[in-house]
Amino acid sequence: MGAIGEYLSSLSFVGLLSRLPAGVAQGLVWALMALGVYITFRILDIADLSVDGTFSTGGAVTAVLIVAGVPPIVAVLVAFVCGILAGMITGLLHTRLGIPAILAGILTQYALYSINLAIMGFKANTAISADKFNLIVSGRDVNVAIIVSVCFVAVIIALLYWFFGTERGMSIRSTGCNPQMSKAQGININLNKVVGLALSNGLVALSGCLFAQYSGYADVNSGRGAIVIGLAAVIIGEVLGDAILGKRMNFLFRMIFIAIGAIIYYMIYTIVLWLKMDPNMMKLFTAVIVAICLAVPYLKNARKSSFHRAGKNSAGGKKNA
Amino acid sequence: MLEVINVHKTFDAGTVNEKKALDGINLKIEEGEFVTVIGGNGAGKSTLLNAIAGVWPVDEGTITIDGIDVTGIPDYKRAAYIGRVFQDPRTGTASALGIDENLALAARRGHSRRLVWGISSKQRAAFKERVAELNLGLEDRITTKVGVLSGGQRQAITLLMATLQKPKLLLLDEHTAALDPKTAATVLDTTEKIVNRDHLTTLMITHNMHDAIVHGNRLIMMNNGDIILDIKGEDKKKLTVKDLLQEFEKASGEEFANDKAILS
Numbered sequence: 136m137g138a139i140g141e142y143l144s145s146l147s148f149v150g151l152l153s154r155l156p157a158g159v160a161q162g163l164v165w166a167l168m169a170l171g172v173y174i175t176f177r178i179l180d181i182a183d184l185s186v187d188g189t190f191s192t193g194g195a196v197t198a199v200l201i202v203a204g205v206p207p208i209v210a211v212l213v214a215f216v217c218g219i220l221a222g223m224i225t226g227l228l229h230t231r232l233g234i235p236a237i238l239a240g241i242l243t244q245y246a247l248y249s250i251n252l253a254i255m256g257f258k259a260n261t262a263i264s265a266d267k268f269n270l271i272v273s274g275r276d277v278n279v280a281i282i283v284s285v286c287f288v289a290v291i292i293a294l295l296y297w298f299f300g301t302e303r304g305m306s307i308r309s310t311g312c313n314p315q316m317s318k319a320q321g322i323n324i325n326l327n328k329v330v331g332l333a334l335s336n337g338l339v340a341l342s343g344c345l346f347a348q349y350s351g352y353a354d355v356n357s358g359r360g361a362i363v364i365g366l367a368a369v370i371i372g373e374v375l376g377d378a379i380l381g382k383r384m385n386f387l388f389r390m391i392f393i394a395i396g397a398i399i400y401y402m403i404y405t406i407v408l409w410l411k412m413d414p415n416m417m418k419l420f421t422a423v424i425v426a427i428c429l430a431v432p433y434l435k436n437a438r439k440s441s442f443h444r445a446g447k448n449s450a451g452g453k454k455n456a
Numbered sequence: 457m458l459e460v461i462n463v464h465k466t467f468d469a470g471t472v473n474e475k476k477a478l479d480g481i482n483l484k485i486e487e488g489e490f491v492t493v494i495g496g497n498g499a500g501k502s503t504l505l506n507a508i509a510g511v512w513p514v515d516e517g518t519i520t521i522d523g524i525d526v527t528g529i530p531d532y533k534r535a536a537y538i539g540r541v542f543q544d545p546r547t548g549t550a551s552a553l554g555i556d557e558n559l560a561l562a563a564r565r566g567h568s569r570r571l572v573w574g575i576s577s578k579q580r581a582a583f584k585e586r587v588a589e590l591n592l593g594l595e596d597r598i599t600t601k602v603g604v605l606s607g608g609q610r611q612a613i614t615l616l617m618a619t620l621q622k623p624k625l626l627l628l629d630e631h632t633a634a635l636d637p638k639t640a641a642t643v644l645d646t647t648e649k650i651v652n653r654d655h656l657t658t659l660m661i662t663h664n665m666h667d668a669i670v671h672g673n674r675l676i677m678m679n680n681g682d683i684i685l686d687i688k689g690e691d692k693k694k695l696t697v698k699d700l701l702q703e704f705e706k707a708s709g710e711e712f713a714n715d716k717a718i719l720s
Contacts, residue, residue, distance in 0.1 A: 305553070313547070320564075322532055323532050
């Protein structure tokens with residue numbers, strides 16, 4: 136009793152409240168990553184694992200450029216372009232060389248580890264202190280970080296909404312939904328897959344770029360498991376959006392809810408830390424949540440039609456032991 | 457309009473599953489001809505359509521559409537000339553996209569996909585009119601996701617997509633086979649209407665001998681990857697299912713192996 140009482144009294148509610156804004160800021164930074172994952176996972180129907188690498192690439196490129204005196208806004212653009220290039224490589228491995236998409240992503244991610252280290256001069260991390268550089272976002276000033284990252288997320292969502300409503304964007308949606316129909320309608324599905332993967336990884340690198348600035352350093356391992364966090368955000372957002380909006384859930388709302396999903400994920404993360412749970416357990420916790428959410432639609436369906444059920448309903452014959 | 461010259465295609469060459477699907481087939485179709493294609497299981501009907509559509513490259517031979525040699529170009533580029541409807545209603549439409557979006561995609565077939573907004577309100581109104589012609593009541597649900605439509609509705613939309621811009625060639629691969637008889641008849645009626653109105657050069661595979669006789673102005677029968685019967689004009693109008701079965705046995709020396717075709 137004493138130990139639990141001690142534990143509970145050590146938790147300060149004010150402490151939690153003071154930490155939550157930082158969770159929101161981080162969630163907003165990761166929302167860009169989640170939107171990238173949404174493009175591949177939902178729109179293109181490809182589980183793209185290159186993002187773990189591209190997230191770090193975004194950070195590494197940003198840190199090195201800022202240390203070299205490049206204005207942070209330029210670093211943002213360069214990071215975005217680097218992500219696009221990485222995504223293109225995954226896309227070309229998949230479409231030109233016939234490597235299964237998931238493996239193509241793994242290969243890119245694996246290669247990027249070396250490349251990211253090389254970018255940072257073979258050091259595992261590079262510091263970019265807000266004291267020395269005029270960063271776009273920084274954990275030092277969480278309120279500004281929230282405002283700036285909300286702007287980033289809003290602009291990106293607006294641009295994505297526009298892009299996927301254009302002739303090209305619409306053809307990318309149909310490519311993911313029905314490749315055979317798309318080809319019959321004269322759509323170059325291989326090109327579209329490359330474009331989608333490039334765009335997705337561009338956003339992920341952008342997210343990595345802002346994350347490095349927010350944290351004050353770039354780390355070669357910062358992207359490890361990013362895909363799972365991205366998926367968690369997508370799933371949390373979709374579940375929440377479907378629950379609140381139901382049939383009114385459209386493409387725009389979906390993206391907004393995915394951003395909210397990323398924020399919620401980081402709120403949970405913040406609470407987990409506040410409860411003094413080991414943050415190293417967070418990955419297990421996230422994986423379990425994502426696995427459950429991905430399994431629910433399948434299990435729902437399996438419940439409706441299963442051999443077990445058919446067997447129970449069947450009256451005839453000897454039961455097979 | 458369409459010329460297929462000495463086309464060969466063998467699947468799984470050099471394995472135990474080797475299958476000579478097209479064996480030096482020749483076919484010439486004039487502009488405005490509506491050709492129905494029948495044949496037993498594995499006769500090469502679908503393979504012929506896929507060869508024309510460019511789903512895979514042929515082993516040998518030449519395919520030209522309106523004088524253009526398309527033998528060396530892949531399906532998504534040939535789509536500029538070809539409208540296709542498939543057997544499975546799910547194949548021809550993107551279920552996560554709205555009816556209007558599917559039609560907008562079809563409206564750009566053969567053109568580049570630009571970075572301009574995909575559907576204008578003017579276009580949507582035009583789509584509504586075209587959809588209204590199908591008499592399915594879908595014009596009031598133009599933004600509905602295609603995934604919630606029935607098989608017959610999806611097939612009608614696919615047909616509309618295939619003919620939204622007049623194709624040089626319309627390929628129908630048993631496009632009513634997966635539908636119930638009543639819906640199949642409706643879709644076939646719509647097909648007939650659109651083909652006649654737009655004078656479309658059409659190749660229609662059907663498993664139904666009766667349909668093959670009633671529709672179109674030319675009938676070809678395939679067996680073992682080649683054409684064994686080619687009837688047009690007055691001769692076709694006088695055809696009966698019995699005639700066709702007899703002709704098949706005479707031409708191929710075997711019995712017609714497609715129960716579905718005989719019984720329906």
